[in-house]
Amino acid sequence: MSSPSDPKAVDFQAMMEDMWARVRAYNPQADEEKLWFGFRFAMSAHEGQLRRSGQPYFVHALTVASILADLRLDVDTLIAAMVHDVVEDTDYELDDIRQRFGKDVALMVDGVTKISGIRAVAPEARKAETYRKLVLAIAQDPRTVLIKLADRLHNMRTISFLPADRQLDIAQETMDVYAPLANRFGIAKIKWELEDLAFKVLQPERYFEVESGIHQTRAERERLIEKMVEPLRTQLQDAGIDCQISGRAKHFYSIYRKMKAQDIGLDRVFDQLALRVVVGTKADCYHALGVLHSTYPPLADRIKDYIATPKPNGYQSIHSTVRVPGGKYIEVQIRTEEMHERCELGIAAHWRYKEGGGADRADLADMVKWLRQLMEWEEDVDDPREFMENVKVDFFRDEVFVLSPGGDVFQLPRGANPLDFAFRIHSEVGFRCVGAKVNGRIVTLRHELQNGDTVEILTSRNPAPSASWLEVVKTSRAKHHLRRWLKSTQYDESVRLGREILERELRRAKLNLKVDDLVDCAQQMGYPELDKLLAAVGNGEVTPGKVSARVTPRQESAAEKVLHKGRDLVDTLRRRSSTGVRVAGVDNLMVSYARCCQPIPGDSIVGVITRGRGVSVHRAGCSNLGDPNLGQDRLIDVVWDTAPDQTFMVKLIISAHDRNNLLKDISNVLSLTSTNIASGEFSSEDDLARVTLVIEVRNLNNLEKILKSVLKVPGVQGVERYQLGGGGHA
Known part of the structure; x- marks a missing residue:
């Protein structure tokens, strides 16, 4: 020392x-x-x-x-x-x-x-x-x-x-x-x-600006408190309410944040001062609020009841901003002694020594329930930085409160969207979500929810989550359920897909191998089990060409060639796809349709072996097929093989002169052609409207008829079929 x-x-x-x-x-x-x-x-x-x-x-x-x-x-x-x-x-x-x-x-x-x-x-x-x-x-x-x-x-x-x-x-x-x-x-x-x-x-100039302004008005604040406290205490006591009243200036950062949010100067932050009224019971809180408002007029939009609806951290109090003589505004906070202790100390209040009873831990479990839930949700997240970002989103951001159509209130982090809301209701609702309405209007799943929104989730009969949803959702709850779903469904699918793709590659290379040969190959490539190698092939992590290059070829006999050729022909004839697309040489594959070009029957198409989504089907002219990083060994021949009642999603972009009933007229035309609208967005600038619709069509001929019908709507100047990077047609 x-x-x-x-x-x-x-x-x-x-x-x-x-x-x-x-x-x-x-x-x-x-x-x-x-x-x-x-x-x-x-x-x-x-x-x-x-x-x-x-x-x-x-x-x-x-x-x-x-x-x-x-x-x-x-x-x-x-x-x-x-x-x-x-x-x-x-x-x-x-x-x-x-x-x-x-x-x-x-x-x-x-x-x-x-x-x-x-x-x-x-x-x-x-x-x-x-x-x-x-x-x-x-x-x-x-x-x-x-x-x-x-x-x-x-x-x-x-x-x-x-x-x-x-x-x-x-x-x-x-x-x-x-x-x-x-x-x-x-x-x-x-x-x-x-x-x-x-x-x-972080912002010393702003800090000293606020500090100086607060200090300059200190004497005025103290006089204001003196004028208000005693009359209010007397009125409350006359009403039979025992109370303690104290006043304080709000904290500097709290004041600065309000200045920044409202783009105002310090002189226009009306409620720099907070008056705290501590009473005996919850009923006294509401009684005291009535006494306060009978003396000082409240600002109608500045009354917040955190007793009836506590904050997520357990905070309870009634806040009301009132106008006092001289045109000043003061925020009054009314709470019980127990609420005040928890407000100041939060979780520490549960560990404080209590005479005759040790620490008060009655509801500690609830206070850390969110953390235990978070650890469960994030157990599959390997990257600690991603984990921390998820923590910030779920628990450090401000909250928004939204309603279900039935009036139930749900709390979500600010920035959450309808897909987060769907998973907040139940994982099955999330899995089956196909769209959403906010305040009665169809919105995209990326739409940011605001306080007071009423959210209705549109669902399908069959669950169909997409890996791309992981880029859409914000909450750990939604990400957790999606990862579990994708992990459970994609691994088995990837193994099956990898097996069929590899069989096709081995037939193409005229290689006839035993299972033991493939097991040895898998171990040479760093995969302890054959299924793990097959899954890697199925999700695009390993190309089939790399596998075939690692095994020793054994020339087939003439009889074997004839036999395999016959089997290939029979397989091709028998093959029928439930997805609407037939992949050459491979049966019952997991198939997805590329969002960048949205192919439909009638389009020329090409298949791409992807990571985790099986074969992705693109229009032959899609700009993404020209990606230099896309190896030619990942391309695969595909042909349409649709059922008569099968439909496909297509996004249309409609340009029109903005006018009354435009959306109604477009909707009527689509209704006459028996076209279902899955979602839509509308924007307008300088009398030019832009309408984006996602519709269901059967094939290219069906789409052409729809486009011609929409072009006949008065005011419509053009209709394009969406394709990333252009390539749509009017």
């Missing part, structure tokens, strides 16, 4: 005695010996280590524990806070922590210890894997998040000692991850300070 004359000398004994006095005050039964043992162990472990500020490193560990003591946390959490960096920064190992302090402390320490030692992994991936480890630890013991947040809070308070570039990186990470994490667990006290500290580093 530093000498007493050193200006950076720290009296650890005094710091610890102060913390112990606070712990003993809220928890008289606390294990004093265990806490002091943790203190001495951590201080000894970090002896000689210094922070960039020049202070002994143990200052940080002890301050983190002190922050948590202010939240009245249990002894194990305080010990874990003091030793949280021991494994990472000293020669002690996790087993040393477990042997001295037990498995609970060891679990928390392990959860906040960074992933290290994997030099071959990019720093971003290592950081993302550390996040993943933290999330798993929080799901097992929620106290881990309290230690991590207190750790980040002290690091942000002392960030000025770091180089400028490191300050920016840490502040951005704090704003992106740790402040939202504090918010998700309802710890407003820490969230606000983290946001303001990060705001100060």
Whole structure:
């Protein structure tokens, strides 16, 4: 430790005695010996280590524990806070922590210890894997998040000692991850300070602009509070409501965010001030709201009832912005004492010592249910960076609330679309989704949902998810169900497809092989089982030509050639496709129709062996067939073989003069031709309308008749059949 004359000398004994006095005050039964043992162990472990500020490193560990003591946390959490960096920064190992302090402390320490030692992994991936480890630890013991947040809070308070570039990186990470994490667990006290500290580093000019403006009006705010608090307290007491009233300026980043969102100056942020009214019961909250509104007129669109509909982090309160004499506006928050404690401390409130009862953990399971669910959804995600992005989408973004046609309310992350909503209802609804209506209007599955939207999901009888949906959905729930579906259906299909493609290639190369030959070939190519090689061929990962090139050819006899030729002829005659397309030489393949050119019967077509979707059928003139990365050995001959009642999706782009009833007239014409509209979009600019429709057609002749009918609609200037990169016709 530093000498007493050193200006950076720290009296650890005094710091610890102060913390112990606070712990003993809220928890008289606390294990004093265990806490002091943790203190001495951590201080000894970090002896000689210094922070960039020049202070002994143990200052940080002890301050983190002190922050948590202010939240009245249990002894194990305080010990874990003091030793949280021991494994990472000293020669002690996790087993040393477990042997001295037990498995609970060891679990928390392990959860906040960074992933290290994997030099071959990019720093971003290592950081993302550390996040993943933290999330798993929080799901097992929620106290881990309290230690991590207190750790980040002290690091942000002392960030000025770091180089400028490191300050920016840490502040951005704090704003992106740790402040939202504090918010998700309802710890407003820490969230606000983290946001303001990060705001100060990231946008110093804006920070000081807000800070200066708030300080200039401090005296005026205090006078306003004095004028309002006593009359309101008297009125509430006259109504039989016991209450505590306090006022505070809103936090700097909260004010700046409102300025930015509404594009206004600080002088136009009316509710810079918040007044908090704490009452006894839930009924008192609503009674107090009535008393408030009878005295101060409310802004009708600024009343929010988070008691009836709590926020996802459990926050409950009634907010109402009212107008006070002088034309000023104040936000009043009304809540009970229990709601106030949970608002300030969030999940920490469940671990606080309660006289005569230990920690209150009655509904802790609900608070971490979302994390356990997340870990289940993301178990198939190998890339930790993708995992972290999914965490940010699902749990750190703002929410939107949408309604089902029956009036049920569903919460989704902002940016979610109808497909996310379908999977939010049930996985089967997601699998069978073919379209959606929002507020009665047909929209695409990529349409971003807004607060208050009523969403109706259109479904088919048979589930038909597409791998491309993984690029559409935003939520982990939807991605999880899609991956499971695709994994279960595509592997078996890929094995079957690979077997038939490889058989065709071997016949073409005049190779007659035994199964053992192929097993040997699979192992030579790094596949432990033949089925895994076949699946790789089926999903396009390995071309059949590469396999045939690795095996030893055995020339067929003349009799075998005749026999195989006869079999090929019989197979071709017998072959009938249920998909509407027959693939030369291969039976019952998984076939998909390319979205880039949307082929229909009557078009000249070519098949492409894809990864995971079997054979993709393209129009012969499709621009994607000219891709230089597309090997010729992936092209395969296909012909149409449709059933009489089979239909295909085609996208039309209609240009027209914008006028009343245009959509109605187009719809009527399509109805007369018995054409079903699957989805549609409409836009208009400078009196020119653009209508995009996805319709069902039987074949090219059917489409030509539809195009001619649409061209006859008054105002329609042209109709194009969509093809990526052009190539449509009018």
